[in-house]
Amino acid sequence: MKAARYYDRGDIRVDELPEPEVLPGTVGINVAWCGICGTDLHEYLEGPIFAPGHGQTHPISGEGLPVTLGHEFSGVVYAVGEGVEDLEVGQHVVVEPYIIRDDVDTGPDSRDYHLSPDMNFIGLAGRGGGLGEKVVVQRRWVHPIDNSVPLDQAALIEPLSVGYHAVERSGAKAGDVALVGGAGPIGLLTAAVLKAQGVTVAISELSPLRREKALEAGVADYALDPSQVDVAEEVRKITDGKGADVAFECSSVQAVLDTLMDALRPTGVLVVVSIWGKRSDFDIHKLVMKEIDMRGTIAYVNSHPATIELVESGKIDLSPFITGKIGLEGLVDEGFDTLINRNETAVKILVSPSGEGL
Known part of the structure; x- marks a missing residue:
């Protein structure tokens, strides 16, 4: 089978590999679609980060470079291992891509397995990945999804679960006003969860395409251009001078973090969703004087079932966020290059490892 493997910073190759063995307690999955994540881009540009370091192996997977990439994926069960009795061949599934002891x-x-020692991800630290034609996954991490959900949309369940967990961490409730900083995939999907739960959403985003996408998809009530307006002042207008109840930092940009702090009401909640590759120059005095509750969030924890229900019930439509589909051979030149150098033109680019569906 074909698989895209990460060898080193700037070095991804499509290799021919033997098909993985379906062992007891595991599920064999034909990958339908796999999304390119910002984490994949960071590995390509700055890594290894989550991937094992040079000359090292991951303490749980036991694998070192090269590793197959891809952790946002959907597929169809082609085999079940001994002891797996609640899934069947032909069933549509998504994967919660953890590597955990x-x-x-x-x-x-x-509520904390995602914070356990040496936690990592399928598609970053070994055990195959969604950028291979087939993958074998422990039953615990495989979630069935109704056939009414197209498999391309199902590939977005994983990043949507990131948004679900972030919203859960925030304590946001119906009737609140939220400000989302950054309308990349995670910002848009976090906004989708907020809207599904009855929250009024404003998004701050420089890209006209992404602002338009947020409004067209119905996940934002307001899409603000920070180069043209004072976002904090606009949020105060929306909230009769109070400020936002919750804010989500989804960009890893210092100016965005500062804006969110200014836009929050006193005793508001600030959730940092993005992965920062550098230290923040954070104004701690503002946090103290407004009694802001600042919270980190990483990935998800028992979030997939509720996230899947939001999609299966029709409360969230994932189709607007798919802006490109490519084959495995175009991963770097068409996929990574677009998201690194022209990211304002795309939201989520999906890869079909087998080429089916293109």
Whole structure:
């Protein structure tokens, strides 16, 4: 089978690999679609980050470079291992792509398995990935999805779960006003969850295409251009002078973080969703004087079932966020290059490892 593998910074190759073995307790999946994530771009430009370092192996997967990329993916079950009795061949699924130690409690009541030692991700630290034609995944991390949800849209369940967990962390509720800083994929999908839960949403974004996408998709009530307006002042106008109840930093840009702090009401909640590759020059005095509650969020924890329900019920339509589809051979030249150098022109680019559906 074909797979896109990460060898080093700036070095991704499409290799021919043997098909993975379906072991007891695992599920064999024909990958339908895999999204290109910002994390993949960071690995390509600045890594290894989540991928094992040079000459190292990941302590759980036991694998080192090269590793198959891709952690946002959907597919169809082609085989089930011994002991897997609640999934069947032909079923549509998505994957919660964790690599977690076997002794960690990952049961339905756990709220912290995603913070366990050496946690990492399928498609970054080994165990195959969604940028291969086939992948074998432990049953715990495979989630069935109704056939009424197209498989291309299902590939966005993983990043949507990031947004779901961020909203959950914020405590936002119906009737609140939220400001989302950055309308990239995670910002837009976080906004989608907020709207599905009855929150009024304003988005701050420089890209005209992404602002338009936010409004067209119905995930934002207001799309503000920070180069043209004072975003904090506009939010105060929307809220009768109070400020936003919650804010989500989805850009890893210092100016955005500063804007969100200014736009929040006293005792508001600021959630940092993006992965920062550098230290922030944060004005801690503003946090103190407004009694802002600042929270970090990473990935998701038992978030997939509720996220899938939002999509299956029709409360969230993922189709507007798919702006490109490519084959594996175009991964770098068509996919990565667009998202690195012309990211204002795209939201989510999906890859079909097998070429089906193109």
